[in-house]
Amino acid sequence: LTLDKVVNPTEDSDTTLVQTAEKAPNQQILKDATLLKTVSDSLPIIESRIKAAAKIEKSFFDSGIDHADVRNTDFFGPHMLTSAKAVDIASVGELFSGVTKYAVEKLNIPRQSIDQQLSKRIGILDERCPFSNVPDCTRSAASRYRTIDGSCNNLNNTLWGRSFTPFERILPAVYDNGVDEARQTSVLGGPLPLARKISSQFHQTSLKDHFEPDLSHMNMEFGQFLSHDIQRNALSTGTFGAALDCCGSSEPESRSKCLAIEIPADDPYYSQFNRTCMNFVRALPTPKLDCTLGQRQQLNQNTHYIDGSQIYGSDEQTSTSLRTLSGGTLKTGGDATAPNLLPKDTNNAANCILPASDANVKCFLAGDVRVNQNSALISIHTIFMREHNKIAAGLEALNNGWSDQIIYDEARKIVGAMLQHITYKEYLPEILGDAIMNKYGLKPLANGYFNGYESKMNPTIKNEFAAAAFRFGHSQVHDSLKYNNKAQYFKDVFLNPAIIYDTAGGVDSITKGLTDSYSQKVDERMSSHLTRHLFERKAGFGGDLAAINIQRGRDHGIPLYQQMKTICNVSSNVHEPSVWNALSSLYRNPSDIDLFSAGVSEKPVPGGIIGPTFACIIAKQFEALKKGDRYYYENSGDQAFTLEQLDEIRQTTLSKVICRNTGISFVPTNAFIKDTNVRNQKMSCKGVSAIDYSKWKCGWSNWGTWTSCVNFIQVRLRTCKQQKPCATDFCTGDVFEIQKCGSVRNVEMPQIEAKIEQLRAILVTQQNNYDIMDVNTAQDILQTFMHQNAV
Numbered sequence: 001l002t003l004d005k006v007v008n009p010t011e012d013s014d015t016t017l018v019q020t021a022e023k024a025p026n027q028q029i030l031k032d033a034t035l036l037k038t039v040s041d042s043l044p045i046i047e048s049r050i051k052a053a054a055k056i057e058k059s060f061f062d063s064g065i066d067h068a069d070v071r072n073t074d075f076f077g078p079h080m081l082t083s084a085k086a087v088d089i090a091s092v093g094e095l096f097s098g099v100t101k102y103a104v105e106k107l108n109i110p111r112q113s114i115d116q117q118l119s120k121r122i123g124i125l126d127e128r129c130p131f132s133n134v135p136d137c138t139r140s141a142a143s144r145y146r147t148i149d150g151s152c153n154n155l156n157n158t159l160w161g162r163s164f165t166p167f168e169r170i171l172p173a174v175y176d177n178g179v180d181e182a183r184q185t186s187v188l189g190g191p192l193p194l195a196r197k198i199s200s201q202f203h204q205t206s207l208k209d210h211f212e213p214d215l216s217h218m219n220m221e222f223g224q225f226l227s228h229d230i231q232r233n234a235l236s237t238g239t240f241g242a243a244l245d246c247c248g249s250s251e252p253e254s255r256s257k258c259l260a261i262e263i264p265a266d267d268p269y270y271s272q273f274n275r276t277c278m279n280f281v282r283a284l285p286t287p288k289l290d291c292t293l294g295q296r297q298q299l300n301q302n303t304h305y306i307d308g309s310q311i312y313g314s315d316e317q318t319s320t321s322l323r324t325l326s327g328g329t330l331k332t333g334g335d336a337t338a339p340n341l342l343p344k345d346t347n348n349a350a351n352c353i354l355p356a357s358d359a360n361v362k363c364f365l366a367g368d369v370r371v372n373q374n375s376a377l378i379s380i381h382t383i384f385m386r387e388h389n390k391i392a393a394g395l396e397a398l399n400n401g402w403s404d405q406i407i408y409d410e411a412r413k414i415v416g417a418m419l420q421h422i423t424y425k426e427y428l429p430e431i432l433g434d435a436i437m438n439k440y441g442l443k444p445l446a447n448g449y450f451n452g453y454e455s456k457m458n459p460t461i462k463n464e465f466a467a468a469a470f471r472f473g474h475s476q477v478h479d480s481l482k483y484n485n486k487a488q489y490f491k492d493v494f495l496n497p498a499i500i501y502d503t504a505g506g507v508d509s510i511t512k513g514l515t516d517s518y519s520q521k522v523d524e525r526m527s528s529h530l531t532r533h534l535f536e537r538k539a540g541f542g543g544d545l546a547a548i549n550i551q552r553g554r555d556h557g558i559p560l561y562q563q564m565k566t567i568c569n570v571s572s573n574v575h576e577p578s579v580w581n582a583l584s585s586l587y588r589n590p591s592d593i594d595l596f597s598a599g600v601s602e603k604p605v606p607g608g609i610i611g612p613t614f615a616c617i618i619a620k621q622f623e624a625l626k627k628g629d630r631y632y633y634e635n636s637g638d639q640a641f642t643l644e645q646l647d648e649i650r651q652t653t654l655s656k657v658i659c660r661n662t663g664i665s666f667v668p669t670n671a672f673i674k675d676t677n678v679r680n681q682k683m684s685c686k687g688v689s690a691i692d693y694s695k696w697k698c699g700w701s702n703w704g705t706w707t708s709c710v711n712f713i714q715v716r717l718r719t720c721k722q723q724k725p726c727a728t729d730f731c732t733g734d735v736f737e738i739q740k741c742g743s744v745r746n747v748e749m750p751q752i753e754a755k756i757e758q759l760r761a762i763l764v765t766q767q768n769n770y771d772i773m774d775v776n777t778a779q780d781i782l783q784t785f786m787h788q789n790a791v
């Protein structure tokens, strides 16, 4: 079984129980009626259990263990990442998990076949399915623009890639009870090694910087920005959306929403603070998209597609709140000394550290709530907001008579296309290397349309990608940001917007620093700023992102490293022996090893920076995000850019976007590669202009150049741009102009004028046939005419 078969099964996904039984003759055959009866028996029981649990949860709130405000150990406040809509979906998710567990017990369903045997829609559960309202896509089908929430992209599966739909899986989940309990038990029995122990013994073996000699720190930061476009997990909250304190209860294990990270007594760092517990809440459950019973799944609150949703939002309400609703622009904030920043989060909903001395300094709003997580992320968000507004102004100046809505839509379409171009053209090749880029067809074309859209390709973000593989970027994070030629420790830029407003620093300085400094090597080692001081507000009480990644993998039932390696066809020796020994010695059995830890520590693939197992998961995901996206920027069709617009998008580089939207003078030509590398020269921002908006002008293009003079006649052509989104009545007059040329003798005049009339008559009838009116076409027309009408 290879990954391709697993990810794109050819079998009909509505496998019936009978078919399942035929495939696995030894398994118990479930009758529909039996299952239906079991489910209806279980419903009142499960519902009353959920009610009782909610009561207990509320008691945690009433007693002050859970609390409305954010405290020292809540870090980013996981509950703040979760929207009310996700909580609603999760309540159904809980019901589905409960019913599944009941059925598994009652009907003695073997663990390995839970999903197979229960993968069936059941009428009485259908009405609770949060994904049964199929959107009306009649208008979007022919629309030039994506919907804000990603629905109606795939016209056969209109919910694919929409925000608030589940992550899907490459392999079935590995839960302790087969259905929903986090993996905590070794294959040999007994507990798995503690996540914090693996972090302190393996991910922190050296706390020194380990540079990746080729890549800039921007490579790290763009990865984070991109990751916030395509995924946002929903995490548990307490009653009334409160922060859960999984370390605050005397019996945290008794809470199904908690999976606190235990800190061993001999911890090399936290022990000096007598700290024994790190807050960790479980990701919320969701039913599957088809609402069949089965294992616990997790929810993506953002659109799965690369569509700039971290800039614009993944739902209508957010996207509208970020718009000025005039001239197609996005709202801005900032002040006289730091102008043109993102709009201010005046309520400090993100719980940022704000200086008491300056009421002006606030955190920011964007399409993704994590924007304030660190100053480098704020900076890149700001640059893309500015790029949108710059494009909107450029489109408005064309005087096409476009409304605010058309300008917004078109600018958003262009920015989304730029993000895709930067991702596939500049970012991914550095991560995956040339061979894998080619193998999965990830490279953009140099010209023409890409005709590789596959409506059967499911773009949904895979759980193994979100919870493990694409977190490789955590190993690239440096100890500090370079800012105003100083090193600003990472722990001091978490949720701290002050330097964005600093006249000596701000977006320009941080961005320049990102292109000017190295990213760290992708390996088992992670910066102590992430493994000891994540979101730290009080010494000793920061978080550990390596431990969180491991714990998250267990929470999601992410398959084991060995399973993923097999499915990815990865050969055996992909670790340095010393690295493998260090890791495997922490576990009772190699089969227990967590995917994040072993994946991130593999030796890199040729030309790339990650190992073969993560490369396989990541390449496959980006293939699906390209071929499974009807709005992929290189596609032809109703929604397409014109070829000349597409060529303009293809000129985009991250460096040019930086140049256009900051006051930086010099950038590396490729912002992802350090400019000390011979492949990469510094370029001046002086020569970088805005994109050529004339490609978006409605009505006549400028005249093309005159052809050369053939028998005293020359021609020039122009193009009527009536393509979408232009209205159709912009052009009156002809696409051609004819004139005499050369030194014509008087006696020849009448003859030439007659020829011109003859040519004009022909061109008038033919002019609708020409799509591209360039000088070569004109020359061809003229030569042919002269040839056929030789003087």
Ligand code: HEM
Residues within 6 Å of the ligand: 076, 220, 221, 222, 223, 224, 227, 231, 232, 233, 373, 374, 465, 466, 467, 470, 471, 472, 473, 474, 476, 477, 530, 545, 548, 549, 552
């Ligand atoms: C300063 C840098 C970064 C910080 C402080 C940071 C922090 C975090 C935190 C706190 C989480 C949530 C963990 C959990 O509860 O499961 C997370 C998730 C994640 N991070 Fe990062 N991260 C950083 C950079 C990156 C980079 C560079 C990448 C990729 C190239 C990345 C990819 C991811 C992914 C894929 C997730 C899972 C998202 C989800 O759950 O929906 N991060 N990160």
Ligand SMILES: [Ca+2]
Residues within 6 Å of the ligand: 229, 230, 231, 302, 303, 304, 305, 306, 307, 308, 309, 310
């Ligand atoms: Ca998105």
